[in-house]
Amino acid sequence: MKNTAFRVGVALGLFLAIRVFLVSSRGVTNPYWYTLLIPCTIFALAFLEIAWTKRSFERLEPIVVSLLEGTDDKAARKWYRYSVRRMFNVRDSFKTAVLFAPLVVFACWSIKWASWHQDPILRWYDFVGVACMFSSAASSQWPFSNISIFMVRLPRKRLHINFYAHPRDTIMALGAFMLKIVLGGIFLTFLTGLMLYLSPCKTSEFVYCLLIAVFIWAIVWFFVTQYNVHECMVMQKRHKLWDVGRKLLEALEISVKEPTAKNLANQEAIGGIYERLNRLPEWPFNLQNVLTLFSSVVIPIALTVLKLLLP
Numbered sequence: 001m002k003n004t005a006f007r008v009g010v011a012l013g014l015f016l017a018i019r020v021f022l023v024s025s026r027g028v029t030n031p032y033w034y035t036l037l038i039p040c041t042i043f044a045l046a047f048l049e050i051a052w053t054k055r056s057f058e059r060l061e062p063i064v065v066s067l068l069e070g071t072d073d074k075a076a077r078k079w080y081r082y083s084v085r086r087m088f089n090v091r092d093s094f095k096t097a098v099l100f101a102p103l104v105v106f107a108c109w110s111i112k113w114a115s116w117h118q119d120p121i122l123r124w125y126d127f128v129g130v131a132c133m134f135s136s137a138a139s140s141q142w143p144f145s146n147i148s149i150f151m152v153r154l155p156r157k158r159l160h161i162n163f164y165a166h167p168r169d170t171i172m173a174l175g176a177f178m179l180k181i182v183l184g185g186i187f188l189t190f191l192t193g194l195m196l197y198l199s200p201c202k203t204s205e206f207v208y209c210l211l212i213a214v215f216i217w218a219i220v221w222f223f224v225t226q227y228n229v230h231e232c233m234v235m236q237k238r239h240k241l242w243d244v245g246r247k248l249l250e251a252l253e254i255s256v257k258e259p260t261a262k263n264l265a266n267q268e269a270i271g272g273i274y275e276r277l278n279r280l281p282e283w284p285f286n287l288q289n290v291l292t293l294f295s296s297v298v299i300p301i302a303l304t305v306l307k308l309l310l311p
Contacts, residue, residue, distance in 0.1 A: 004051035008044050013128055017270040019122075024177035028119050035114075039130045042188055051186045053087045053143065056177055063173050067159045086213075087146040093139040100138035105131050111201045113140035137188075140257050144181070151178065157233040159238070163237075163280045175226060175284030182222045189214045230283050237280050244274045 016036075025033045061084075065076045086092075114126035151174075161171050193211045196203045251267040281287075 004029055004047055008047050008067055009291050010045065012040050019129075022119075022125055026121060028117075031122070032116060032200075035116075035195075035199045036130075038191055038223055039133050042191050042195070043133040043137055045188060045191075046140050048138050049181075049188075050143060051087070053147075053181060053261070054084070055085050057087065060174060060177065063169060063171075064154075066169075067154075067161065067171060068157050073239075080124050082148055083146075087150065088145045089142070093142045096142040097135050097139035100141065101135040104134045104138060108134075111196065113199075113201055115202075116200045143260070144185075147178075147181070148221070149223050157226040159229070159232050161233055161236055166200070168223065171229060171284040172281070175229075178222065178226060179285060179290060182218050186215060186218050189218070222290075226284055233280075233284065234282050237277065237282060240277050240280075242272065244270065244277055248274050274284070 006148055019031075019036075022028070061077065061080055064113060065073055068076045083305045106128060108131045113130055114123045117123035117126065159171070163170075167176070189211060193208065214233060248267070251263070251270050255263045255267045283290075
C-alpha cells in the first residue's frame, strides 16, 4: 500500500508541476485550481482503495479457508490465492482502463470540462489530465467485478459456518469487509457529484439522476453479491432448527402424555436451544445496522441532489 501511495503521489505531483509551469509560462490569470482538487482526490482514493482491498483480501485468507468444509487446506489456500491474484491482475486492470477511456472522454466532452479556460493549451491539458485520471480510476472495475463473481460463487464450495465464533473469525468478517468496499464506492460517487456541482461545467439533470441511480445500485450490489452466502447460512440454520425442532416436538408429546417435572424440564431445555438457534444470523452482517447505515447515508444524499434539481 505504501508503494501505491508513493506512485500516486509521484503521478499527481508531476501533473501539478507541469500545470504550474503552464500557468506561469503562459501568464494565465485565473487557473481555476479548485476544479482539480476533487478529481485529484478521486484519483488518489480510487487507487488507495484498490491497494487496501487487496491487502484486506490477503488477510482474510485464514477465515475463508476455514469456511471451506471438506477441502484440503493446501488446495483451499492455492485456490484462494489464485482468486486474489486474478482479482488484482495489473494487466487486466489496465485493459479495463483502456476499455473505459472512450466513455470517460465522451463524458468529459459532454459536460464541456475545462471549457472555462481562455488559454487553449491549459484547456486541453486539464481536459486530457482529468480524462486520464478517471480512466485510470475506472481500472478498479476489474477487481470489483471479480470480487462480485467471487462472492457469488463462494457458497458453491460448501461453506461450513461457525455461528458462535467471534465475528472477526467467521463469515461475518467478510460481510463487514464488503460493506466497507460499498461505502468507499458511494463516497467516490458522492465526490464525483460534488465535483460536477462545484465546477463551472455544463451538467444536466440527467447526470445527477444517474448519480442517484449509482447510489441505489450500490445498495442492490451489496445485497446481491452476498445473497448466495445468505442462502447458505439460512440452509445451515434450517438444518439445525429441523433437528432440534423434531426433538422438541417429541419432548412436547411426552410432556402432554406424562407432564412430570423431568419431562417438562427436558422440554424447556430443548425449547431454549431452539430459541437460541432461531436467533442465529441469516446474513453475513448485522442486517439492522446495515439498513440503518444505508438509510442515513444514501437517502439524505439522494434527497439533497433532488432538492438541487427542483426549481
